[in-house]
Amino acid sequence: MTATLTEPGALVSSDPGSAGHFFLSGSKAPQPAPDYAALSVRMRPSEYTAALLRVIEQRSPALSIRRTIDIGTGSGVLLAALAHSGATDLWGVDVDPDALSLAGALLASEAPGVPITLLNSHLWNDVPALRFDAVVANLPHYPAEVPLSPGRNPSWSGGGRRLLDEFLDGLAGHLAPGGVAWITHHALAGLDVSKAMLTRHGLVAEVVLTWTVYEPGDRVAALSPAVIAAERPRSLRCIAGYHFVDSHVLEIRRAGDPVATSSPASAGLQFGSKSSHTGTV
Ligand SMILES: C[S@@+](CC[C@H](N)C(=O)[O-])C[C@H]1O[C@@H](n2cnc3c(N)ncnc32)[C@H](O)[C@@H]1O
Numbered sequence: 001m002t003a004t005l006t007e008p009g010a011l012v013s014s015d016p017g018s019a020g021h022f023f024l025s026g027s028k029a030p031q032p033a034p035d036y037a038a039l040s041v042r043m044r045p046s047e048y049t050a051a052l053l054r055v056i057e058q059r060s061p062a063l064s065i066r067r068t069i070d071i072g073t074g075s076g077v078l079l080a081a082l083a084h085s086g087a088t089d090l091w092g093v094d095v096d097p098d099a100l101s102l103a104g105a106l107l108a109s110e111a112p113g114v115p116i117t118l119l120n121s122h123l124w125n126d127v128p129a130l131r132f133d134a135v136v137a138n139l140p141h142y143p144a145e146v147p148l149s150p151g152r153n154p155s156w157s158g159g160g161r162r163l164l165d166e167f168l169d170g171l172a173g174h175l176a177p178g179g180v181a182w183i184t185h186h187a188l189a190g191l192d193v194s195k196a197m198l199t200r201h202g203l204v205a206e207v208v209l210t211w212t213v214y215e216p217g218d219r220v221a222a223l224s225p226a227v228i229a230a231e232r233p234r235s236l237r238c239i240a241g242y243h244f245v246d247s248h249v250l251e252i253r254r255a256g257d258p259v260a261t262s263s264p265a266s267a268g269l270q271f272g273s274k275s276s277h278t279g280t281v
Contacts, residue, residue, distance in 0.1 A: 049074070052138055135182075175254060
């Protein structure tokens, strides 16, 4: 798909639905603009994206981040935060052309002059053989099929480890020496499984932020007995019929790369309930 940003807030696709690049330019061809007000409500960033924002702001100053990519960029707000932290080459990937449209408009105003490439792609499929100083991802991976939150896109929820596993499988081939990935990771999705996968790819992960969310009963009821047995009470706590679940941000590096940022314990990054997973996974 090729698209042109005609003015801030107007990203125009010449071939909707196909995979490929969005090229942003200053062309003034008259085109109807998408309804950005509606899109920005439908794609408002979640508390998981907010957690990643906090990690980017706290940990990126110790790094030299130039080329960066957000897999499942949604609103594009994480790329904007990376640009504010000094990134000079922004890449965003999403299966949803509306997300790319919104991200293009957001970045045109938040990161003017910074090169931006937006790809309508499934995960890494259409990402060229480049390495990135920072990779971020907040992909759906709740380990149960759950009803979609009202007003949200189907591509924002559920699906278990399918997307997470494919993302982790492709990560090592795109991480620059000394680079980092920051991803959200539900405790219920199995940190040990992710750790084993990353080890096989020569990567290591550390929990740099843990927080606790209230989970509605129908989402907890959809979990398999095996997940509940493994995680209760470690990361799933049930009090008087209310359910609380831990979630993490992982920092992933190539094994053997120096850690340029302070340790999570000394940085005091945890908030909410402290998890037994805190530390290297
Ligand atoms: C939870 S949202 C992330 C929101 C984003 N961090 C933000 O700042 O708004 C997940 C995003 O992943 C995208 N997504 C889902 N499946 C995908 C896939 N197979 N490949 C690429 N992106 C995908 C969704 O369209 C959605 O934009």
